[in-house]
Amino acid sequence: MLAIKLAFKNIIGAGFRTFLNIAVLSFAFVVIIWHNGVIDGWNKQARRDTIEWEIGRGQLWHPTFDPLDFLSYQDAHAPLSETVQALVEEGQLTPILIAQASAFPQGRMQGVILKGIDPGQKILKIPSGLLEARNGQIPALIGSRMADDIRMKEGDQLLIRWRDKNGTFDALEVIIAGVFDCNVPTIDGGQIWLPLESLRQMLNMPGEATLLVAGENYTGGDAEPWVFRSQDYLLADLDLIIQSKKGGGAIIYGLLLVIALLAIFDTQVLSIFRRQKEIGTYIALGMTRWQVVGIFTVEGSVYSILAILLGALYGAPLLWYTAKVGWALPAASTDMGISIAERIYPVYGAGLIAATIVLVVLASTIVSFLPARKIARLNPTDALKGKIQ
Amino acid sequence: MESIIQIEKLTKRFPVGTGEFTALKDINLAFGKGEFTGFVGPSGSGKTTLLNIIGSLDTPTEGEVTVLGHSIAHLTHRQSAKLRNQHLGFIFQTYNLFPVYTVYENVEFALLLQQMPAAERRKAVLDALEWVGLTDKAHSRPAQLSGGEGQRVAIARAMVKRPAIMLADEPTANLDSKNSHHILQTMAQLNKELKTTFLFATHDEKVMAYLRRIISLEDGRVVKDEAMTPQRQPGV
Ligand SMILES: Nc1ncnc2c1ncn2[C@@H]1O[C@H](COP(=O)(O)OP(=O)(O)O)[C@@H](O)[C@H]1O
Numbered sequence: 224m225l226a227i228k229l230a231f232k233n234i235i236g237a238g239f240r241t242f243l244n245i246a247v248l249s250f251a252f253v254v255i256i257w258h259n260g261v262i263d264g265w266n267k268q269a270r271r272d273t274i275e276w277e278i279g280r281g282q283l284w285h286p287t288f289d290p291l292d293f294l295s296y297q298d299a300h301a302p303l304s305e306t307v308q309a310l311v312e313e314g315q316l317t318p319i320l321i322a323q324a325s326a327f328p329q330g331r332m333q334g335v336i337l338k339g340i341d342p343g344q345k346i347l348k349i350p351s352g353l354l355e356a357r358n359g360q361i362p363a364l365i366g367s368r369m370a371d372d373i374r375m376k377e378g379d380q381l382l383i384r385w386r387d388k389n390g391t392f393d394a395l396e397v398i399i400a401g402v403f404d405c406n407v408p409t410i411d412g413g414q415i416w417l418p419l420e421s422l423r424q425m426l427n428m429p430g431e432a433t434l435l436v437a438g439e440n441y442t443g444g445d446a447e448p449w450v451f452r453s454q455d456y457l458l459a460d461l462d463l464i465i466q467s468k469k470g471g472g473a474i475i476y477g478l479l480l481v482i483a484l485l486a487i488f489d490t491q492v493l494s495i496f497r498r499q500k501e502i503g504t505y506i507a508l509g510m511t512r513w514q515v516v517g518i519f520t521v522e523g524s525v526y527s528i529l530a531i532l533l534g535a536l537y538g539a540p541l542l543w544y545t546a547k548v549g550w551a552l553p554a555a556s557t558d559m560g561i562s563i564a565e566r567i568y569p570v571y572g573a574g575l576i577a578a579t580i581v582l583v584v585l586a587s588t589i590v591s592f593l594p595a596r597k598i599a600r601l602n603p604t605d606a607l608k609g610k611i612q
Numbered sequence: 613m614e615s616i617i618q619i620e621k622l623t624k625r626f627p628v629g630t631g632e633f634t635a636l637k638d639i640n641l642a643f644g645k646g647e648f649t650g651f652v653g654p655s656g657s658g659k660t661t662l663l664n665i666i667g668s669l670d671t672p673t674e675g676e677v678t679v680l681g682h683s684i685a686h687l688t689h690r691q692s693a694k695l696r697n698q699h700l701g702f703i704f705q706t707y708n709l710f711p712v713y714t715v716y717e718n719v720e721f722a723l724l725l726q727q728m729p730a731a732e733r734r735k736a737v738l739d740a741l742e743w744v745g746l747t748d749k750a751h752s753r754p755a756q757l758s759g760g761e762g763q764r765v766a767i768a769r770a771m772v773k774r775p776a777i778m779l780a781d782e783p784t785a786n787l788d789s790k791n792s793h794h795i796l797q798t799m800a801q802l803n804k805e806l807k808t809t810f811l812f813a814t815h816d817e818k819v820m821a822y823l824r825r826i827i828s829l830e831d832g833r834v835v836k837d838e839a840m841t842p843q844r845q846p847g848v
């Protein structure tokens with residue numbers, strides 16, 4: 224308690240240098256929170272979008288289905304058992320059928336994935352209700368990225384060619400019934416959504432599916448032969464990418480933090496040198512050497528406390544503002560392979576703020592402890608004479 | 613008279629380069645309660661070294677120094693800190709006030725270390741400031757004080773805890789004659805009223821005029837130890 228009071232006085236007495244240290248440290252503090260807030264916000268948004276548009280409460284996969292292996296699609300399908308069909312009718316599950324195909328936009332050939340979805344499904348946000356036949360043609364839905372990619376818009380015709388269950392090639396023209404906007408690349412790029420029943424007929428796979436997406440109310444786990452994949456399982460890749468983004472940012476603010484800590488370290492070394500007589504006097508007045516080490520160490524912590532207060536002063540309105548209006552990504556890159564919105568709304572959780580406070584206080588305490596340790600080995604008579612090197 | 617400080621066969625050597633320098637050699641002394649005594653001698657004769665060892669800021673190389681029953685050589689850091697905090701007051705040539713604290717806080721410091729209750733502490737600090745006549749400067753900073761006032765604050769800081777022994781190393785060296793007499797008067801008064809033992813290290817004639825015992829050092833040896841009739845007394 225005494226040490227904290229002393230530290231405050233000493234620090235405030237030190238003037239401009241103190242202010243500089245505190246300013247840099249507070250800047251590091253705010254940037255750490257802001258950066259992690261952006262990534263957490265992005266993570267939250269990406270998870271929410273992925274859940275709403277692609278994975279629901281989890282998915283039931285055909286046992287041989289491997290989303291990364293296109294060749295597996297050919298065999299990864301099975302008819303729905305009565306129990307599973309009952310769950311589908313209750314709205315707990317919605318089946319998706321997947322097949323590889325080629326599309327011919329503007330005469331070019333391009334590999335695509337066909338996905339059959341029930342137009343009446345309510346589990347995913349994909350606007351499957353737009354899949355209504357027009358002039359007897361099969362309707363297709365594509366995402367806006369795909370639309371840009373193949374230069375198609377609503378009402379255009381697209382020729383697709385596929386192999387059915389028996390390996391026989393077949394082809395037809397579908398009509399683009401709608402283009403949807405969404406941030407989840409895995410349901411957009413290279414994907415063409417068709418009415419489930421149409422795709423079943425095209426592939427000669429009546430009543431079959433590759434996977435089923437679970438809705439809010441889904442209660443079961445596995446359902447023979449389907450293997451249940453939980454949200455966590457399906458979001459693992461996303462989590463991995465988010466973690467690596469966090470790591471990348473840590474280098475930048477880590478550098479900022481290091482600069483601030485070096486400044487504190489330097490100030491401490493200088494202050495121990497300059498305040499030798501004071502140190503000797505503390506000891507003469509009856510402090511132990513370690514108590515004096517404590518005073519100087521606490522000064523470092525007080526730097527961080529003042530930095531946090533200063534950071535709160537200008538950081539709180541700043542962070543609040545960014546959380547409200549969001550942060551427009553300089554170039555919303557589509558090749559990141561994960562969901563990324565054009566505007567991210569940072570999320571500053573209590574945990575993030577608490578962890579950052581602990582980090583900043585701990586780090587600055589340690590850098591002031593390191594030079595202060597020297598005091599413990601000090602000869603008080605040398606200190607009183609100002610003879611320490 | 614019962615002695616509160618005993619020094620037997622004290623020798624102090626400092627390592628210097630590859631060899632050693634003997635700063636104190638075979639010192640034998642004893643001091644009783646209420647003494648007003650000075651170590652005098654030329655610069656480098658060992659006055660400060662002796663005062664530091666008595667003050668448990670340094671340790672003997674050989675011999676035994678006992679202060680208030682504590683053997684200085686055998687105290688741990690913690691024990692010697694406690695001895696200084698409770699029983700010893702230091703006054704330095706350069707005052708050594710804490711620049712960022714007010715006069716009041718400087719004086720209060722040792723009592724905070726003793727964890728004295730706030731009300732008692734406040735009274736003790738105000739008493740000490742009254743002794744040295746600086747009640748009106750309680751909220752000034754050391755930088756705002758004159759030299760004489762600074763040293764009086766240092767005396768108040770040392771006296772506030774009512775130590776048994778005061779160790780004053782060249783307390784007047786930075787003061788003019790008027791201020792020197794002022795602080796010496798203050799210290800002589802405290803010695804008289806509270807029976808505090810004062811040990812000075814000095815080569816200042818003005819200090820010597822107040823002393824009742826003068827111990828002369830030369831090259832780390834005691835060359836003379838004589839009782840004096842002080843030429844100056846408190847209040848005169
Ligand atoms: N830490 C030390 N290392 C080496 N020599 C020292 C040290 N402290 C004091 N001395 C030497 O001991 C002698 C006595 O010093 P000191 O007690 O300060 O003398 P005085 O106070 O009488 O001027 C001096 O010659 C000084 O150089």
Ligand SMILES: [Mg+2]
Nearest residue numbers: 659660661813
């Ligand atoms: Mg000296």
